[in-house]
Amino acid sequence: MDNHFKRDCLLVLKDKLSEGAIDRRTFLTGLVALGAYSAIGAHSAKAGDGELVVANWGGDAVPAFKSAFADGFGESAGKPVKIDGSGPTKGAMRAQFESGAVRWDVCDADPGSTKALGQKGMIEQVDYAVVDKAKIENGFAFEFSPANYFFSYVIAYDAKKFAGDPPKSWADFWDVKKYPGKRTMFKWMSGCLEAALMADGVPADKLYPLDMDRAFKKLEELKPHIVSYWDSGAESQQLMRDGEASMGLLWHTRANLVETDTGGDVSWTYAQGIMAASGWTVIKGNPAGKDVAMQFIAYCQDPARQVALLEALGSGPANPAAHALVSDKFKRLDCSSPENRAQQVAMDSEWYAANSDKALERYLAMVAG
Amino acid sequence: MTTTRTAGTAGANLITQILMWALPVLLLGFYVIPLLGVVSWSVTQPVAGLGNYARIVEGGDISSVFLRTLRISLISTVATVLIGYCLSYYWVMGSRLRQTILEICIFIPFWISVLVRAFGWLVILRDNGLANGFLMATHLISEPLGTGRNEFAVIVGMVHFMVPFSVFPMATVMRKIDRRILLAAHGLGASPAVVFAKIFLPLSLPGVFAAFVMVLVFSVGFFVTPAILGGGRVVMVAEAVFVQMFQTTNWGLGAAMSVVLLALIGAVVAVAYRLLGVRSFVD
Numbered sequence: 072m073d074n075h076f077k078r079d080c081l082l083v084l085k086d087k088l089s090e091g092a093i094d095r096r097t098f099l100t101g102l103v104a105l106g107a108y109s110a111i112g113a114h115s116a117k118a119g120d121g122e123l124v125v126a127n128w129g130g131d132a133v134p135a136f137k138s139a140f141a142d143g144f145g146e147s148a149g150k151p152v153k154i155d156g157s158g159p160t161k162g163a164m165r166a167q168f169e170s171g172a173v174r175w176d177v178c179d180a181d182p183g184s185t186k187a188l189g190q191k192g193m194i195e196q197v198d199y200a201v202v203d204k205a206k207i208e209n210g211f212a213f214e215f216s217p218a219n220y221f222f223s224y225v226i227a228y229d230a231k232k233f234a235g236d237p238p239k240s241w242a243d244f245w246d247v248k249k250y251p252g253k254r255t256m257f258k259w260m261s262g263c264l265e266a267a268l269m270a271d272g273v274p275a276d277k278l279y280p281l282d283m284d285r286a287f288k289k290l291e292e293l294k295p296h297i298v299s300y301w302d303s304g305a306e307s308q309q310l311m312r313d314g315e316a317s318m319g320l321l322w323h324t325r326a327n328l329v330e331t332d333t334g335g336d337v338s339w340t341y342a343q344g345i346m347a348a349s350g351w352t353v354i355k356g357n358p359a360g361k362d363v364a365m366q367f368i369a370y371c372q373d374p375a376r377q378v379a380l381l382e383a384l385g386s387g388p389a390n391p392a393a394h395a396l397v398s399d400k401f402k403r404l405d406c407s408s409p410e411n412r413a414q415q416v417a418m419d420s421e422w423y424a425a426n427s428d429k430a431l432e433r434y435l436a437m438v439a440g
Numbered sequence: 441m442t443t444t445r446t447a448g449t450a451g452a453n454l455i456t457q458i459l460m461w462a463l464p465v466l467l468l469g470f471y472v473i474p475l476l477g478v479v480s481w482s483v484t485q486p487v488a489g490l491g492n493y494a495r496i497v498e499g500g501d502i503s504s505v506f507l508r509t510l511r512i513s514l515i516s517t518v519a520t521v522l523i524g525y526c527l528s529y530y531w532v533m534g535s536r537l538r539q540t541i542l543e544i545c546i547f548i549p550f551w552i553s554v555l556v557r558a559f560g561w562l563v564i565l566r567d568n569g570l571a572n573g574f575l576m577a578t579h580l581i582s583e584p585l586g587t588g589r590n591e592f593a594v595i596v597g598m599v600h601f602m603v604p605f606s607v608f609p610m611a612t613v614m615r616k617i618d619r620r621i622l623l624a625a626h627g628l629g630a631s632p633a634v635v636f637a638k639i640f641l642p643l644s645l646p647g648v649f650a651a652f653v654m655v656l657v658f659s660v661g662f663f664v665t666p667a668i669l670g671g672g673r674v675v676m677v678a679e680a681v682f683v684q685m686f687q688t689t690n691w692g693l694g695a696a697m698s699v700v701l702l703a704l705i706g707a708v709v710a711v712a713y714r715l716l717g718v719r720s721f722v723d
Contacts, residue, residue, distance in 0.1 A: 160686040160687065161686065161687065161688075161689050162685045162686030162687065162689045162691075163686060165689050253567075258672040259687070297671075298567070298589060298671060299589050299671035299672050300671065300672025300673065301672065302667055302672055306668075313568065314568060315566060315567065315568060427688075428687075428688040428689070428690065431683070431687055431688060432501065432683075432688060433501075435501070435675060435680075435683065436500075436501030436504075438672060438673055438675070439501070439504070439505070439508070439673055439674070439675040440501070440504065
């Protein structure tokens with residue numbers, strides 16, 4: 072049922088891109104009745120003989136990963152790659168490890184989650200003799216997951232309504248007098264605490280560790296003006312496109328889609344955007360073995376392949392050498408390029424590894440309360 | 441001749457026996473045993489004890505998720521059964537033409553996906569949607585009523601989804617009611633209202649009970665409709681369990697919530713059973 076939800080969602084809203092959280096609910100139904108293990112098996116690709124299974128978040132990310140990474144690796148390494156779009160959530164990865172039936176060789180996962188699991192001994196440490204640290208943006212070669220691409224939480228706004236003086240900061244986002252209309256923010260918290268703190272005047276370089284009390288106070292303040300806490304990227308797009316919200320915290324990939332869809336009636340800015348990394352991760356006991364998995368990760372670091380992913384998904388390359396190869400048409404989407412990055416702050420996955428469970432519970436209680 | 445018949449009966453008996461045992465075995469293997477696993481998680485993770493259950497009843501955010509779920513489920517179940525009852529009555533007692541029209545009205549939404557229906561309601565109910573647009577254009581209201589993306593919208597969406605499910609069991613029972621009893625009561629001088637209250641309603645209660653239980657069980661597990669129509673704010677138990685399982689990986693708490701939900705449904709069904717005084721689903 073939930074799988075249909077995502078698929079239908081994509082169809083109904085004519086998505087061209089797909090993003091992270093969209094597939095996080097895939098296994099709920101089975102889970103409640105049967106417990107996690109059997110549910111995990113239901114939709115997962117199984118590693119066959121000599122196959123490498125790469126898990127990502129479904130939708131258009133499946134063909135994008137296939138053409139950018141999988142087909143090429145299959146030919147050059149003689150190991151066919153299968154993409155499984157069922158969503159390597161923290162819970163799903165933990166379930167695979169604890170059941171002893173690991174089905175995924177490489178996961179496209181959140182570095183905060185993988186660090187938390189890695190500290191419990193569930194994740195392989197990255198072999199930086201095979202994976203090249205120099206091909207990863209400085210500060211993102213994590214112990215358990217090297218960055219594979221970047222995306223950003225940005226301000227999208229009604230460009231017709233705010234044509235004279237478009238918003239440039241989270242303080243503007245919170246200013247409902249100067250910028251009237253409803254707002255939309257992310258239901259799953261990432262980026263929202265940072266936005267609240269910047270709106271409250273915390274300098275971008277002093278965000279971490281996040282002052283939760285202060286952030287939540289600020290979030291409560293905006294709550295009456297939130298039309299919807301969006302759950303899927305498609306929903307955020309619809310809210311902006313139909314004018315239900317005059318401003319939103321969106322993924323930059325989605326913001327860009329709305330801008331194209333509306334012919335510029337909705338626009339967006341990197342100003343004070345919160346740039347986050349997604350990382351490659353190998354669960355301990357992966358079927359194809361650690362070495363092949365590391366080779367695959369190293370293979371994907373190639374600048375041309377990173378640009379191919381950008382062109383398909385809109386994600387920023389992890390390899391700094393890739394930016395030079397980005398054509399003009401895609402320069403705006405390249406969130407990790409030096410020009411664009413200068414306007415943004417980098418999300419600290421270490422903070423999320425240590426605090427996200429508690430913070431998310433508090434955030435959802437705030438949203439629902 | 442006799443031998444053949446005996447052999448045939450024995451074979452049939454064996455098949456009957458196998459079929460009879462298949463269901464309990466399947467239930468045991470695929471439901472009861474995994475469920476016991478879930479129960480054991482709830483008292484062993486992250487530490488042994490009843491800490492997870494304490495968290496559910498202590499009055500914090502998890503308690504309010506349960507209260508919200510119960511409130512929404514009960515309101516939408518009662519509304520669904522009431523609407524469904526009227527529809528069933530109209531359907532069963534109507535002329536051939538009226539029956540056909542109603543069948544179309546009940547079946548067509550039944551075939552449309554839950555997702556499309558939720559989006560449909562969103563288009564109607566949201567601030568710049570059809571309902572508010574119409575009321576504002578006719579100057580009946582000056583501000584949008586705030587009917588979209590909240591608990592109200594979720595309940596509307598859920599009721600719309602579940603009405604057909606409630607019609608079937610109630611209509612089945614209503615069809616079985618002997619019309620001659622109604623005629624007899626009428627002939628003895630009872631008014632239509634008395635005939636309905638004293639004869640038709642009590643006889644149709646098994647259907648009401650079946651519909652109530654089915655719709656309630658459906659509604660406590662709703663996920664898609666609240667997610668779309670609730671503006672992210674209407675977090676019900678199913679979604680909260682998902683968060684504990686996949687986001688925060690606090691499996692013990694997620695398991696405890698599932699167990700409590702199951703127990704609550706059992707309790708509500710038992711109370712309904714008592715109140716309605718019904719012995720079985722179909723009389």
